[in-house]
Amino acid sequence: xxxxxxxxxxxxxxxxxxxxxxxxxxxxxxxxxxxxxxxxxxxxxxxxxxxxxxxxxxxxxxxxxxxxxxxxxxxxxxxxxxxxxxxxxxxxxxxxxxxxxxxxxxxxxxxxxxxxxxxxxxxxxxxxxxxxxxxxxxxxxxxxxxxxxxxxxxxxxxxxxxxxxxxxxxxxxxxxxxxxxxxxxxxxxxxxxxxxxxxxxxxxxxxxxxxxxxxxxxxxxxxxxxxxxxxxxxxxxxxxxxxxxxxxxxxxxxxxxxxxxxxxxxxxxxxxxxxxxxxxxxxxxxxxxxxxxxxxxxxxxxxxxxxxxxxxxxxxxxxxxxxxxxxxxxxxxxxxxxxxxxxxxxxxxxxxxxxxxxxxxxxxxxxxxxxxxxxxxxxxxxxxxxxxxxxxxxxxxxxxxxxxxxxxxxxxxxxxxxxxxxxxxxxxxxxxxxxxxxxxxxxxxxxxxxxxxxxxxxxxxxxxxxxxxxxxxxxxxxxxxxxxxxxxxxxxxxxxxxxxxxxxxxxxxxxxxxxxxxxxxxxxxxxxxxxxxxxxxxxxxxxxxxxxxxxxxxxxxxxxxxxxxxxxxxxxxxxxxxxxxxxxxxxxxxxxxxxxxxxxxxxxxxxxxx
Amino acid sequence: xxxxxxxxxxxxxxxxxxxxxxxxxxxxxxxxxxxxxxxxxxxxxxxxxxxxxxxxxxxxxxxxxxxxxxxxxxxxxxxxxxxxxxxxxxxxxxxxxxxxxxxxxxxxxxxxxxxxxxxxxxxxxxxxxxxxxxxxxxxxxxxxxxxxxxxxxxxxxxxxxxxxxxxxxxxxxxxxxxxxxxxxxxxxxxxxxxxxxxxxxxxxxxxxxxxxxxxxxxxxxxxxxxxxxxxxxxxxxxxxxxxxxxxxxxxxxxxxxxxxxxxxxxxxxxxxxxxxxxxxxxxxxxxxxxxxxxxxxxxxxxxxxxxxxxxxxxxxxxxxxxxxxxxxxxxxxxxxxxxxxxxxxxxxxxxxxxxxxxxxxxxx
Numbered sequence: 021x022x023x024x025x026x027x028x029x030x031x032x033x034x035x036x037x038x039x040x041x042x043x044x045x046x047x048x049x050x051x052x053x054x055x056x057x058x059x060x061x062x063x064x065x066x067x068x069x070x071x072x073x074x075x076x077x078x079x080x081x082x083x084x085x086x087x088x089x090x091x092x093x094x095x096x097x098x099x100x101x102x103x104x105x106x107x108x109x110x111x112x113x114x115x116x117x118x119x120x121x122x123x124x125x126x127x128x129x130x131x132x133x134x135x136x137x138x139x140x141x142x143x144x145x146x147x148x149x150x151x152x153x154x155x156x157x158x159x160x161x162x163x164x165x166x167x168x169x170x171x172x173x174x175x176x177x178x179x180x181x182x183x184x185x186x187x188x189x190x191x192x193x194x195x196x197x198x199x200x201x202x203x204x205x206x207x208x209x210x211x212x213x214x215x216x217x218x219x220x221x222x223x224x225x226x227x228x229x230x231x232x233x234x235x236x237x238x239x240x241x242x243x244x245x246x247x248x249x250x251x252x253x254x255x256x257x258x259x260x261x262x263x264x265x266x267x268x269x270x271x272x273x274x275x276x277x278x279x280x281x282x283x284x285x286x287x288x289x290x291x292x293x294x295x296x297x298x299x300x301x302x303x304x305x306x307x308x309x310x311x312x313x314x315x316x317x318x319x320x321x322x323x324x325x326x327x328x329x330x331x332x333x334x335x336x337x338x339x340x341x342x343x344x345x346x347x348x349x350x351x352x353x354x355x356x357x358x359x360x361x362x363x364x365x366x367x368x369x370x371x372x373x374x375x376x377x378x379x380x381x382x383x384x385x386x387x388x389x390x391x392x393x394x395x396x397x398x399x400x401x402x403x404x405x406x407x408x409x410x411x412x413x414x415x416x417x418x419x420x421x422x423x424x425x426x427x428x429x430x431x432x433x434x435x436x437x438x439x440x441x442x443x444x445x446x447x448x449x450x451x452x453x454x455x456x457x458x459x460x461x462x463x464x465x466x467x468x469x470x471x472x473x474x475x476x477x478x479x480x481x482x483x484x485x486x487x488x489x490x491x492x493x494x495x496x497x498x499x500x501x502x503x504x505x506x507x508x509x510x511x512x513x514x515x516x517x518x519x520x521x522x523x524x525x526x527x528x529x530x531x532x533x534x535x536x537x538x539x540x541x542x543x544x545x546x547x548x549x550x551x552x553x554x555x556x557x558x559x560x561x562x563x564x565x566x567x568x569x570x571x572x573x574x575x576x577x578x579x580x581x582x583x584x585x586x587x588x589x590x591x592x593x594x595x596x597x598x599x600x601x602x603x604x605x606x607x608x609x610x611x612x613x614x615x616x617x618x619x620x621x622x623x624x625x626x627x628x629x630x
Numbered sequence: 631x632x633x634x635x636x637x638x639x640x641x642x643x644x645x646x647x648x649x650x651x652x653x654x655x656x657x658x659x660x661x662x663x664x665x666x667x668x669x670x671x672x673x674x675x676x677x678x679x680x681x682x683x684x685x686x687x688x689x690x691x692x693x694x695x696x697x698x699x700x701x702x703x704x705x706x707x708x709x710x711x712x713x714x715x716x717x718x719x720x721x722x723x724x725x726x727x728x729x730x731x732x733x734x735x736x737x738x739x740x741x742x743x744x745x746x747x748x749x750x751x752x753x754x755x756x757x758x759x760x761x762x763x764x765x766x767x768x769x770x771x772x773x774x775x776x777x778x779x780x781x782x783x784x785x786x787x788x789x790x791x792x793x794x795x796x797x798x799x800x801x802x803x804x805x806x807x808x809x810x811x812x813x814x815x816x817x818x819x820x821x822x823x824x825x826x827x828x829x830x831x832x833x834x835x836x837x838x839x840x841x842x843x844x845x846x847x848x849x850x851x852x853x854x855x856x857x858x859x860x861x862x863x864x865x866x867x868x869x870x871x872x873x874x875x876x877x878x879x880x881x882x883x884x885x886x887x888x889x890x891x892x893x894x895x896x897x898x899x900x901x902x903x904x905x906x907x908x909x910x911x912x913x914x915x916x917x918x919x920x921x922x923x924x925x926x927x928x929x930x931x932x933x934x935x936x937x938x939x940x941x942x943x944x945x946x947x948x949x950x951x952x953x954x955x956x957x958x959x960x961x962x963x964x965x966x967x968x969x970x971x972x973x974x975x976x977x978x979x980x981x982x983x984x985x986x987x988x989x990x991x992x993x994x
Binding site for chain 2: 172215256257258260261262263264282283284286293295297560562564567570571574577578581582584585586610612613614
């Protein structure tokens with residue numbers, strides 16, 4: 021029986037419990053999924069057969085206890101029979117000794133040692149015993165298992181299970197608002213044990229909680245209403261979270277109680293304990309600017325919220341995106357002076373962007389520029405499926421740590437007028453171009469090269485070189501192209517240098533960023549201007565009347581085990597063979613080295629110095 | 631006599647000093663734990679006289695280290711004594727140096743039947759214990775130097791509990807060594823301690839896991855101070871019993887036939903360590919359940935760690951049942967005890983590695 025429980029428990033640890041059923045379907049495939057479902061492998065510990073085994077365990081242990089207890093108690097009361105000297109001679113711990121003590125004095129010694137004594141049939145014999153508690157230990161441990169199991173069963177969602185088996189209640193699996201859930205999937209406040217969850221946005225309140233059961237849920241009515249005032253996170257100086265706290269108000273019968281709960285510090289009311297269990301975004305308000313990475317439209321401003329869908333038009337196409345999360349704190353290991361340091365790098369938004377064909381791509385954009393080798397970059401990661409790693413676009417920050425420098429850079433490199441002007445300048449400077457024809461040729465080529473870069477970045481240039489240049493020259497040509505592009509970009513952006521907006525090393529990074537933009541997808545770059553963080557706090561509400569019984573049972577268990585292991589049960593027979601000659605034998609149901617030693621020591625005590 | 635007085639004085643000093651100076655930073659439960667620990671330590675010293683020396687040595691070295699530190703964490707880089715001897719990291723490194731030495735001495739004494747080398751083995755173990763316990767004490771202090779809110783008892787991650795495991799297993803072994811008056815099992819028990827030492831070294835150098843990290847919210851509780859140590863008394867005792875069982879199973883091999891104590895002694899030690907381990911493991915599991923009720927919202931969630939704790943518990947409950955009630959002895963129990971260690975190891979490390987759950991503290 022116990023081994024079945026053990027094996028079932030092991031399965032339970034290997035198969036992740038209580039996940040959405042679809043995950044199991046993917047994991048086990050069409051064939052195994054229904055078979056496992058029959059045996060409730062996904063909720064093994066709530067499975068009917070598992071409870072039956074537990075129940076059987078309780079019953080069999082109870083029977084065992086009720087059958088054996090009278091015997092044990094009788095045993096404790098009763099003394100072992102007298103034994104003849106000949107029979108107890110055979111005991112392993114048998115000693116003969118001479119002593120000046122009388123039988124009475126020896127009785128006193130035994131009394132001090134905790135023995136209970138009975139005179140034997142003859143005047144010259146003594147029977148004694150100690151350590152009855154060891155036998156009580158048996159009753160204690162088995163009783164403990166019964167009490168713990170009953171406590172556990174009491175907390176096993178019986179209220180619903182009973183009503184479900186009579187057909188009164190049913191698990192709801194559709195995605196409904198609490199108010200729309202039919203009565204047969206609602207549990208009233210008389211339910212005596214449950215572990216329900218409640219997710220509240222800041223300033224939101226509710227008097228019903230969610231009870232997850234198998235692949236669906238039930239709505240559990242609470243005897244009070246909970247309102248979340250505020251959720252906050254405290255941080256260590258390194259930025260790691262130190263505490264998650266929810267300020268809540270509980271309203272019941274017109275009375276209001278204000279409490280703060282946190283991890284390890286729950287609050288109990290009416291037998292219901294409220295725990296801080298998790299948190300997520302509760303619809304933070306975001307104020308953003310959309311910056312097109314190819315400067316096809318002017319920066320647009322946008323006010324939105326997390327979980328809200330947004331759309332905009334560009335090139336006569338409609339683009340849709342929705343915010344999934346806003347994280348106020350992002351803790352990263354950052355290298356500083358050769359050492360890794362944990363640091364908060366500030367807020368980020370996570371959103372899904374749907375291109376015109378409807379495919380969703382996930383983006384995560386950080387608000388603040390992130391330090392890297394003493395430079396700063398605005399970072400935004402992109403991935404097409406959730407399994408892969410984010411690939412980052414890194415836009416260099418200007419000297420004011422803003423994106424303005426890059427915006428000007430974008431506008432300038434895409435200005436045809438500026439391009440022509442600077443190409444002319446370049447051609448004029450090149451002394452090797454003597455003829456007008458050569459100059460025009462050079463200008464045209466240069467313009468082509470730059471336009472290829474503008475249209476498809478470095479990878480476009482690489483393709484062009486591969487197609488049109490002999491293999492042995494490709495490297496040197498690529499080198500000169502990159503130099504030309506760099507030179508042009510720098511000279512087109514002279515104003516940034518003269519205004520002291522950026523340093524000279526800005527352009528290489530900016531050109532890389534522009535080139536990488538072609539891999540970034542259709543989303544504009546989101547600049548987060550301001551935000552108002554709104555949290556949602558996940559609370560767990562537990563009603564467990566069985567808990568106290570489990571604790572009492574546990575106490576019994578410890579006492580019982582202690583008695584069984586460390587109380588030495590000893591039976592002792594002693595006979596006075598002649599005025600100064602004695603014989604003693606001791607036996608125990610558990611004999612080991614300590615017992616042997618004890619017997620020796622005790623016998624020593626019986627001897628008196630002669 | 632002087633030793634006794636010094637021992638009791640140092641405990642009283644630690645207790646009273648902490649109470650007076652740090653009372654305002656502790657909640658009522660932590661104060662209760664502090665007050666309760668004073669008689670427990672005194673009792674331990676009364677129960678096992680060598681504990682007094684260990685306590686005093688740890689006490690003196692810790693005070694010395696704190697004195698040199700002068701509340702400045704930078705000192706461990708600049709001060710010679712701290713850098714090489716008395717900072718927690720170097721103390722723990724000294725521990726990892728002396729445990730292998732101890733094993734080597736025990737092994738030498740086993741094969742050469744050399745009593746001097748066996749004594750050396752014990753002494754090296756004692757030095758390792760002193761260094762390790764001092765290391766943990768100093769680490770506790772250092773964590774507060776990082777920042778007051780970071781400070782916590784150093785039994786909160788895999789690195790720290792492995793150190794704890796070495797220390798508790800080592801201390802329990804030395805107790806049984808004295809009690810059973812045989813040093814012949816050192817070569818076996820020290821193997822498992824050194825396996826843990828090897829892990830610590832790998833974890834330190836390959837993963838830089840020895841840095842002190844602040845506690846995640848779920849671990850910020852006084853329960854940690856009692857749940858974790860009692861668990862590791864359990865793990866340590868089960869390991870000792872398994873290693874003795876291994877010796878027991880190999881007793882008829884000609885190579886080591888003459889170097890082991892009698893069957894009776896080994897059976898007895900196996901039983902004793904499983905018994906003590908079982909009691910502490912039971913208590914630890916119950917404490918864990920009470921803590922879970924406070925932190926996770928339920929005393930039993932069938933979390934992998936909880937479930938495996940139950941499996942370990944059932945396993946040793948069956949072991950004790952067979953020995954105590956059915957009177958079984960011999961090879962079966964020895965095999966069972968070895969397999970029990972595999973189950974225990976999985977519950978301790980395997981669950982962290984292979985199964986995800988709430989109890990995911992310390993991943994590799």
